[in-house]
Amino acid sequence: MKTFHIYLGLLLTLLLAVSCSDYLDVRPKETIPDTNPIFDKTSAEQAVRAMYNKFYYGAASYTENGTSSGGSPSFEAIGYLSGGNVKWTGSQSQIGEFEKHRVNAENSTVSNTWTNIYRVVNLANSVLAKVPQITGDPTLTEALRDQYLGEAYFVRAIAYFDLARVWGGVPIITKPTEVATDNVGIGRGTVEEAYAQVLSDLEAAEPLLPETTDRYRATRKTVWALRARYHLYQREWALAEGYADKLIADEANYKLAGPYNSFFFPATVRGSVESVFEIFFNGTTEINNHFSSWQIQANGGTRQWAPSDEIVELLNDPAIGGNRNTLFAKDGSGNWYNNLYYRKPGSDPAFVIRIAELYLIRAEARAEQDGKLVDAVKDLDAVRIRAGLAGSTATTQEEVLEAIALERRVEFAFEHHRWFDLVRTDRAADVLSITDKGRYVMPIPAAERLVDKTLDQYAPYN
Template identity: 60%
Template sequence: MNRIKIIFSLLLLLSASSCKEFLDVKPLESISDTETITDQNSALTALRGVYSALASGDYYGTSFQSIGYLTGDNIQWTGSQSQVQEFINKKVNADNSTIASVWVAIYRTINRANNVLAKVPAVTDPTLTTALKNQYLGEAYTIRALAYFDLARTFGGVPIITSPTTKPTDNSGIKRSSQADTYAQVLKDLEAAEPLLPTTVDRYRVTQKTVFALKSRYYLYQKDYAKAEDYATRLISDATNYKLLKPYGAFFQSDARGTAESVFEIFYNGTTEVNSHRGQWQPQTNGGTRQWAPNDALVALLNNPAIGGNRSVLVAKDNQNRWYGNLYYRNPASDPSYIFRIAEAYLIRAEARAQQDKLTDALTDLNAVRDRAGLTALTTATTATKDAVLLAVENERRVEFALEPHRWFDIVRTGRAQAVFNLTDANRSVLPIPVQQLLTDKALEQNPGY
């Protein structure tokens, strides 16, 4: 199962549920891949399969997200598996089981998207109207873009595969593209998706607003700050639908989901689809293992009224006086996975504006996030230089997204890994290609330094 070229036909679809019933679907049974998308119903089922892969435990369910925070400096590992400690130590080996499962899960998502993109255009069912067909294609393009974005920032350049895999030999021998070319594929897919999608707001399903969000993040990574600002503004300007909720915990506490804070999140129903995050974070008294937990540095930041403010709700103590993360807490395990919150748009725009020397405007955005957290505003008197504002944004992102998968990628993309993480080997800014993939396909080459 560790091949990136393995068959992932739609007979393997898991049901994925949402409160809007979009993902309420039973698995297909005994249907060949060549016949899976023949009408409107099977096209929608295939699209649900793309979302199901995105939500899987090895992708946004747990494993991929864990790379983003375990490799940062907020989280400690309390278990005994040395492979997890590799992320904490920033010395991940090519035989690490987490990166192997993440690689397969992301390519599974890509393959399902490719299946939709290849077959939906040929469907002639009159119930699959042009508008619906465009929407399904736009959603598949967007999720494929997100998948390649995540591959690029995690592993560097990867094989770009844009046609469905139907047998093990398909796409064998494709060499890795450069990281720049992989990112170019991300933009190509987002550009293709944007005009196809509805302009409506849906927090569980891709719309044009989701593309705006991913473009703002993409352009920030590419250091195209004017465009990052532009796309973040498109979301922030839609104040009717997107807003920073007060206090901070309002977007996730008391079983909240799909709030105005959310641009795109994944719904889990806790039965047929579960988010296994809670088991890793919650202590034994709450039915978890607490195998990863906030470290002392993060606990100090979150509990400092001048830094964490009301974001201290992200952590709590168990009956043994040990701190644990509390973003994922629901039982059964139905916590959303947050792919993009409006707070990120504010902080993307703050950073982009600071990079363009719009320091007053940058502080306005930064202070909007700080105000929601119950913090006092920063001023040009205390944050007077471009570097000072950028550092303030970096620090704010650390606590705002303390238990979300941003910290490692933020520090790497800004070139500050040596200063912040003491990462002296620049090769370690990307993770190794999983050894199973190298053994499966001799066309793949390992990243330098591994």
Template identity: 55%
Template sequence: MTTLKNTTFVAFIMAMVSCSKFLDVEPKASISGENIIVDETSANAALNGVYSALRTYYSVDFQSIAYLSGDNIQWTGSQSQVQEFINHQVNAENATITNTWKEIYVAVNRANQVIKNVNELAANVISEDVRKRIAGEAYFIRALAYFDLARTWGGVPLITEPTAGPTDNVGIARSSIEETYNLVLADLNRAEELLQETTNRFQATKKTVRALKARYFLYRENWQQAADYASLLIDDQANYSLLNPYYSFFADGVTGTRESVFEIFYNANEVNPHRGQWQPQQNGGTRQWAPNNTFVNLVNDPTIGGSRSALVAKDNQNRWYGNLYYRSPATDPTYVIRIAELYLIRAEANAQLGKLEEAVRDLNAIRNRAGVPQTAVGTQNELLLAIENERRLEFGLEAHRWFDLVRTGRAQTVLNISDTNRLLMPLPAEQILVDSALEQNPGY
């Protein structure tokens, strides 16, 4: 891959360079300027800023693209731009698209700052173990950010150095989707080398990296690698397991359970806006995201949804609402990777490899936990469809369904999308306007 220039986008860098504080160790920490990491304390504070940026883009905007573009969730609000996702007629001027793009690149730039500056610190101001951990976590977050960019927009401009000024991005074209995914894998490989094999459900470790690698290889249709990496987590039964019943990983205010591989932490000072979007007015929310009738019927069918019916509830107007995010104050974590996903990754990978009995075993582990009847071994196509349907329910209120249908080539059939160009989102119009080197996705 060619050497990448110090680049970023005007829209977010202008905000970054205008910050009066160079480093803020509060939850909304930000990084700007040069030489802000001078020792171990400031390096950890800077890393906190990277996690804060991840927390921001996973709070509403990115996930709303995934929710509303699928077929589980309806929009009850009045903003026509949000309805564009459900109609699969998203415009380049869409505010959610613009915000998501900016927020993800803020995370990228902060990760770049940490990676560069922590590696320049002298040995007498930071221990080698701490240096590796901080850099490894930043590489993981950058990999996740580019993975999310790739599956939303395809190939994007690749930025691997911190931004030095607001004009650094001018003239930088998009890389191909292959180059974008190559960077994701390179960052994951580097993170895996640097991080320790510990268990931490809120910060990246070697185990977290391996879990994201399993997802990465599933998307890249490298079935054996997907199965192998998923097995590394599934076989770690001392630290990860499916909790029974299904709702045990989120009910009663719990966080960081054995079900969780990686979840994003929120607190009373930096709450998760998800809660207000899902909860009805009687609970202090707006219920602008709501399960649609099809999903409600599926999840409430005892033979299909089982204990996953806990994902939905009725308000005092007899309307269904999503109940995965419910806490007050809204300290609900965002679930990025659960062990259930690793089971279903391995099931799908093994089904693609023709290992149908192994695939059924993992699928039934998920179904048993949900309290629904087991699936018998059928044809490969029947099994792949069963896994697709199980993922729809298992991750019903998590950001998977749209991306699952796109990566498997099923979106057009299931969602009745006639234009293949609509399987990728448009680049934000304002980004195209400020840099003519950026090419819009076809069809927009």
């Protein structure tokens, strides 16, 4: 995460095989090279692909090459290890800081994540600034121009969404960075301003994108899915319900795959009806490094991340986990390891949004509204029944919300929702004994504050 002057690298793989991974990249203390200007349809498409390239690696790790130092994806380390579903078995003490909820500003994982998310932001900013200026190329149709801009707005939206939920208030950058000092002095905005940027970008993206089904690139449907998640975080229940319903109602394209593991097993499965948005890795030029971090040595991994004792107990409980215990396996020494990522040498897709999340978003949103508790339980039961469980016995609002929270924990056991769920519902204090709400967010990297003194380390989360 070096100097905050715009670094990016957001979600996980290379959607499209491209040879322009350095396209429009930003370097610290340098002018951004413009050897690949955006001036026609071809260069615009290359820029969008480069944006996705950085964005996809960020989904898995928010790092430039898919791994942080030591081989463990950075963004996931923050979400996984902070939430109690995953434990760290490696030797790096700075990774263990997340389990203890005492993360230092010098933590390299935090720094790398900050840097590379802002790299994604800058690539999106470049597309948004330069594509509208292209003239004289008849092959760049209005529909294509709109699509490229819509994709850039979406990518920037999800980048700021993750910045907000990891750090709270952050600097809001909406123009391309030309030199490293461009953004010094902007300062740290509020968490409300960060989420306002997310909504603004999603609103801008929606009318520009086609209403098609694409599980690897942003479409209007992908925007709806992220809006459902956004409104859930904002406690805007009716809107969260409405946007989730748009995807759930599209049964021809999205449905709960059965049995549970059929969206990731066998190894030939990609882009199933379960996926709203996932990241593709081919296992050669694009590697999902989750394989190495999760698998045991006998399978070619390091098992630096392992299922926690608590999540093992929950998933092995037939009344809670159901058939979701296929998410892990045990080696001959009795060590549990993750089986969501198992394709050697790393071609497993990364799941950004699944239809199961939309069901549970709608369930929670309905449970929070008067007169919709029965419908909330129906959505909850759809996910439970797919997992081989009976319907929920919860009846009161409190019971239903608790059941939904538990369902989210086991349904997305290794998809890093847990920590952010505890924070957004203000349960981290009770569940994880975190008495200082300042620890709900990560510290601004120390290197950033050395360059920009306006970055307040102790800005409140709310």
